[in-house]
Amino acid sequence: MATHYLEFEKPIADLEAKIEELGLLSATSGSFEAEIEGLRKKAAQLRKKTYAELDPWKKTQVARHPQRPHFVDYLDALFTDYVELRGDRQFGDDQAILGGLARFRGQAVVVMGHEKGHDTATRLTHNFGMARPEGYRKAVRLMDMADRFGLPVLTFVDTAGAYPGLGAEERGQAEAIARSTERGLILGTPMIATVTGEGGSGGAIALAAANRVLILEHSIYSVISPEGAAGILWRDGARAKDAANAMKITGPDLLALKIVDRIVPEPVGGAHSDRDAAIAAVGDAVWDELQKLLPLSPAELRKQRSDRFYAIGRNN
DSSP states (O other), X not given: OOOOOOGGGXXXXXXXXXXXXXXXXXXXXXXXXXXXXXXXXXXXXXXXXHHHTOOHHHHHHHHTOTTSOOHHHHHHHHEXXXXXXXXXXXXXXXXXXXXXXXXXXXXXXXXXXXOOXXXXXXHHHTXXXXXXXXXXXXXXXXXXXXXXXXXXXXXXXXXXXSOOOHHHHHTTHHHHHHHHHHHHHTOSSOEEXXXXXXXXXXXXXXXXXXXXXXXXXXXXEESSOHHHHHHHHHSOGGGHHHHHHHHTOBHHHHHHTTSOSEEEXXXXXXXXXXXXXXXXXXXXXXXXXXXXXXXXXXXXXXXXXXXXXXXXXXXX
């Protein structure tokens, strides 16, 4: 897959284009290894500096990067014995949310997450990760099963928001999101949610009413997209950058507000620059948090979750 560069990465792209050009010349016109190595070091330093200084709008762009690991990538790398469970037993199956039974480092779990797709065909299949009511009702069904059999629930959040189409509203989108959020809050087993990309609105929190909420370093989590906020506040979607800077949607601000509990570091250059390392870091963080929750009783888990959410937005 060809590397996709974001707008602010153009200087890095230019350097890497020169490296590629010199590499081709080396094959035909002599060695340029010294020059290539110098450019590689310069590109690495520039990437490190650039990613150390990202503002909220640039982090929003990174969170939406098309080559960022998606749910199916985490599923393939971190879980074994996965059995997908489809359908909500009321209307149909929604492929924007995938889930089922699996083993995570030997521990039986229920795992689910938003899937955006990686090309035109899969993005259409998964509706760009924007779930309809049957997706959230499937999530409720999976959480019911987890509660019945005492299985931890691991969720992966990556959605711009729930699908706002007419059909979805007719089938009770708001009610389905509310039921999924409620089911997470009263779950008697450990639940850990990880925001791996874009966590947008109720469509995200429906899978994130968890004991522990983790977020990747360059992910975002917000009540509305920056474009949507700009449209409401200024009637100008072009001011999305201003909205992003004001909304406190990045990891450090969310951690300070107690909306998330842990930031998972990403490789230099973002999760898309080293997908294997990013996925491994998420796996280690989720496993660490799960070990802390497994000894707790159902009553203790519900109380911890209740205390956690009641504390958001309140002064200590």
